Amino acid sequence: MAELIPILDEQAAESLYGQLYRFFREEILSGRIVAGTKLPSVRHLCRSAGVSKSTVETAYQQLLAEGYLESRARSGFYVVEAVDFAGWDVLPAEGEAEVVTPPVAAVAPRYNFHGSVIDLASFPLGVWKKCMLEAMERYQGDLAFYGDKLGEYELRAEIARYLRQARTVQAVPEQVVVGTGLLQAVGSLCLLLAADVKKVAIEEPGYADVREVFEQHGMEVVPVPLEEDGLSVQLLRESGAQMVYVTPAHQYPYGMIMPIAKRMQLLEWARSTGGLILENDYDGEFRYKVKPVPSLQGLDQHGSVIYVSNFSKALSPAIRVNYMVLPLKVMERYRAFYQQYANPVSRIEQRALQLFLQNGHWERHIRKMRKVYERKQAALLQAVEEEFGDLVSVLAQAAGLHLILEVKAERSGEELAAIAVAAGVKVYPTTRNWIGAAKPAWPRLLLGFGGLSPEEIREGIQLLRHAWFPDER
Amino acid sequence: MAELIPILDEQAAESLYGQLYRFFREEILSGRIVAGTKLPSVRHLCRSAGVSKSTVETAYQQLLAEGYLESRARSGFYVVEAVDFAGWDVLPAEGEAEVVTPPVAAVAPRYNFHGSVIDLASFPLGVWKKCMLEAMERYQGDLAFYGDKLGEYELRAEIARYLRQARTVQAVPEQVVVGTGLLQAVGSLCLLLAADVKKVAIEEPGYADVREVFEQHGMEVVPVPLEEDGLSVQLLRESGAQMVYVTPAHQYPYGMIMPIAKRMQLLEWARSTGGLILENDYDGEFRYKVKPVPSLQGLDQHGSVIYVSNFSKALSPAIRVNYMVLPLKVMERYRAFYQQYANPVSRIEQRALQLFLQNGHWERHIRKMRKVYERKQAALLQAVEEEFGDLVSVLAQAAGLHLILEVKAERSGEELAAIAVAAGVKVYPTTRNWIGAAKPAWPRLLLGFGGLSPEEIREGIQLLRHAWFPDER
DNA sequence: ATGGATTTGTCCGTATGTATG
């Protein structure tokens, strides 16, 4: 064996054994030391390199652990034979490369009428902090292990209680499943029901994101046109779908509330065909003027309705908690199927939410937010009326955190949105919520008002009017 | 209605009304009391059960509040008609019996050697609280809206930095995806890659939960037997799989480290077949004696390795954060495919974790935990040696939070586990991690030591020895 | 072939400067 003395730098930041380890690893990987070679003995090397025995030993042990060397007891360390190392580039140097440069934020529009932004000023930060702290204190034992796969029982009990009382949902804690989002929940149902549900009906227009989830899971998606009062049950019948996705509380995007008669027809469809109804209680909490309508699930007598909802609008979209209420037959399958998955929601956050509900903050908060959003909606309605008058008509006023503006202009929704952006206002075309071509005579745009103050709303609408109808007035 | 008199135990720890509540709840959920049944009147029941009126009343009120009963004024309490309770299992579905649903406390084994429990006493609760509070303060603006779909950028940057430095992973923040768990990540990859990956190879024995996820997504799963140093690349080649799932840092469950030669063979397989490698860096942080070994992904030069790991062992399984590092070609597909999904992890918790990493707590914590678990492992090894001597041999010592005990007994792993449970000790057979029949000559059981103190470990092992080998000594 | 000298990996107690809490 020729000379093979690594040059070590006592001054270097890297430890001596680290330098030694790296030297030999690179010699081996580059093929300069061929397989089968006996490395210098510990004692020999420590003398020639001028370091202690254990320094060499530590380096050799590491190479041994990683499989570069094998040790023959009291004989020596040998480079493993198993593979030809020649030609492998040396590993990238460890350590720091670049500084963290957060990606350049796109120029945020001054007035963003997004439908999912909430009113931050009303978020009960203090209370939420308290709940989090108490959760960490009271339930610190939870941190050691996975929790209930369906969600912490006490949280599910609180959700069930709330749903029974406020949303007329029939629910016991055992039916409730807690998850991280509506789309995730729909995805999990797709996988669960894939064997039985090949064809799923959705509202046309409807929630495009949900449609994509169905499609990604290989389901055939049938658009069922909306009538005045929700989707056409007649056409649903003809579709041959095994499941239908509906938003009876507040149709997305058009905002109609499904009347009781149509709800009964829908349930009758389910009963007679054995079909499943996936009820998204979208914006159910925020209903203005009109009386609450019982949830579809609450009217159901045959366990055909899967009820889904979330805390994104009423609490925060950043908190990532949704819930499902499953009928018995689906629940049994769900439990068996998702047996191996830990619940995806942080246990502490579940506990915080549980405390938030248990202490009555939730109901208080909902009541408060109803007022807040009612005022914002009023501001938006008034601004729209004042600025646009007959140039637009307004849909989806009964509930929710957005309106639909039907604009009497010879332009597409996309064009109008682009014009708006140029003026610093972001509004949202609804065309992607159609599977077929959008049919309304005039373009319709979605304007969410949750994240803007009444003043911002008024200013935004003024800008919008000047951008869209510069000549009027 | 026939006699229905619960037997109450005045001496029990549980309150009388609690026992009553639980009794009826279980009767209803199990279907032994059918929907619509009138329960015995308060007065009647309090006489027959020998308790006071208010005890019964409290129990009924609780059941009422939770939706099991409805009260008809001046008539009585009835089991609700709406939900068909028949067939609801009171106990959680098969699987983790140690997950306690509060109303029905399962008998927790005194010494639970579960592989995923962490050392709670070492959890940095104070620091974590501080991070959470600061996150809520500093990033309260995040609460108004959804975050980055891949995870908050600064968190991904911190994860990338850590992985580069400590795990020799080649990672920039743009490749990192944050999620709620390893299985969820694998599931999302299945959906994403379904078109290209029909057949996936896994280690035999391997991680059964992961196998089930693959199967649920319709992939054909090919078990590839383990050799001394990890799965057989020869047989992998012959399998025709388009993807392989491996745990090179610490094979689950047997604990071997994949040596460099086999890593290169594996990468060569990927290069020559265009296959993908899914590297789960399982327990990579907890290596005893030598430093952690570099990742497989770090050796890859062709973007064939998907790297996945999580914070469950090293921080807490209750916190639900995992991460993936995707090769660029996969990353592009991922972004396009999951475009509509909000990131499932709570933004505040992401921020807290980000601060935890940024302030160096993470590296500190890892170093600390390595010591803690090293001590526990030593205690377990010593106890096993003292109690069992040659009656067992020990595998998987190099790393991780568990050992494998090969028990020289003419019984199956399941039998041994059952005997252990009867003695108050829970250990885990490994047979379900095999697809084919388990081949080892002797039964092998998994003993996790993360959640037990050295004393508990010793006591548990003593009990185990007496239960398994009562005649020896 | 052999026995003793030497070399070798392995184990272990210790010293020291640095980082940690």
Added chain:
DNA sequence: TCATACATACGGACAAATCCA
């Protein structure tokens, strides 16, 4: 601030493998 713990480095003790007279 200070005590402690830790990573790193050092060298002695031991026993097995190897070498060689």
